[in-house]
Amino acid sequence: MSLFWRLLLLNAAVLVAGAAALLLGPATVSAPFFVAEALILAIGLAVMLVVNAILLRIGLAPLERLARVMTTIDPLRPGARLAVTGHGETADLIKTFNTMLDRLEDERATSSAVALSAQEAERHRIAQELHDEVGQTLTAVLLELKRVADQAPETVATALHQVQETTRDSLDEIRRIARRLRPGVLEELGLVSALKALTTEVPPRTGLIARCHLDSDLPDLGDATELVLYRVAQESLTNTVRHARATRVELSLRSGPTGVELSIRDNGGGLGSAPEGAGIRGMRERALLIGARLTLGPGARGGTEVRLHVPTATKAPEHV
Structure with missing residues (x-):
């Protein structure tokens, strides 16, 4: 009726x-x-x-x-x-x-998978160009500066050495950016080594102490799931460095009976009433692609905690 x-x-x-x-x-x-x-x-x-x-x-x-x-x-x-x-x-x-x-x-989910796959491909291309083009050019500049400095008067050589140090710092920064764009350590050494490398790349000038606790006996997660875990950890650490005003951050990856859980906790000021930005939305979209559950909120002892739970039975898409 x-x-x-x-x-x-x-x-x-x-x-x-x-x-x-x-x-x-x-x-x-x-x-x-x-x-x-x-x-x-x-x-x-x-x-x-x-x-x-x-x-x-x-x-x-x-x-x-x-x-x-x-x-x-x-x-x-x-x-x-x-x-x-x-x-x-x-x-x-x-x-x-x-x-x-x-x-x-x-x-x-389908459109997000296509978009994120294209994003990863573009990151790979930019990282390759930074490494092959800009990196090699700066390396050649360093070698030329060294040759000129060895033949120049002492006063000029001192100035050239300062230029060398500035160029070397720029080359290190470009290499760091390239590593962030294309996590080669993830492809070559695996997820655990890649997450350890993330914590060691926290800039010392921030005064942030990063610690990691990682299980070594992880199940076979697949390339797409590992990339999502890596990107979520990367974005969380970036947000902590830029916005949290924290002095300590802990990254952990644990394997349990129901799946794998990634956790990033800091002792900063917390999320407050700020709206979610593009970075957090990107993490949520990546989590959806592999059937994972992402939660953000205050930690047990203050600060902010990001948790990504990946069920063991989840079958991730072929490309992310």
Whole structure:
């Protein structure tokens, strides 16, 4: 039965019940009416309105729940579905809404996988160019500066040595950027070594002490899952260095009976009321691609804690 007919029949039932009460009950109305008769009619009308309101509330409750779910849906936190309740058009509407969410989440996961794969390919290309082009050029400049400094007068040689140090620092920075863009240590030595390297690359000038606790007996996670774990750890450490005002950060990777869990905890100022930026949204999208669960919040002893739980049975996509 459609929603229109159900509402019509509910109202008709209330009106019929009121009319029957007037016809069969002892109450009568005279002309002119008395105050007692008006009071009886007012009470009857109030009862009819209350009953009608209760019946409409019950009939429209599934639509109200659907509206609340629609306002709280977050594409980066999938899985929210509304239980199919009600009858007729209401139940069909809830089923259609749930089906639409399934389709949108599948399409978003597919498009995100393509976009992130293209992003990784572009990072690989830029890192390669930095290493092969800019890195080799700066290396040649260093060698030429050394040759000129060896033949120059002492005052000029001192200035050239300072230029050498500046150029060498720039070359080290370019190599560091290239490593961040393309985690070669992840491909060559594995996830554990790559995460250790991340903690050692925290700039000393920040005063941040980084520690890592990594299990060595990890299950076979696959290249895509390892890359997601690495990128989430990388982005979390970057956020800690830039925004947390922390003095200590701990990175841990543990293997448990239900899966692998990555955790990054700091003792900084916490997230506060700041909205999530592009970096956090990127971490959530990567987590969705491998069926992992990402949570961000205050740590047990203050600061911020990022957790990424990867179920062991998760089958990651071929490319991320």
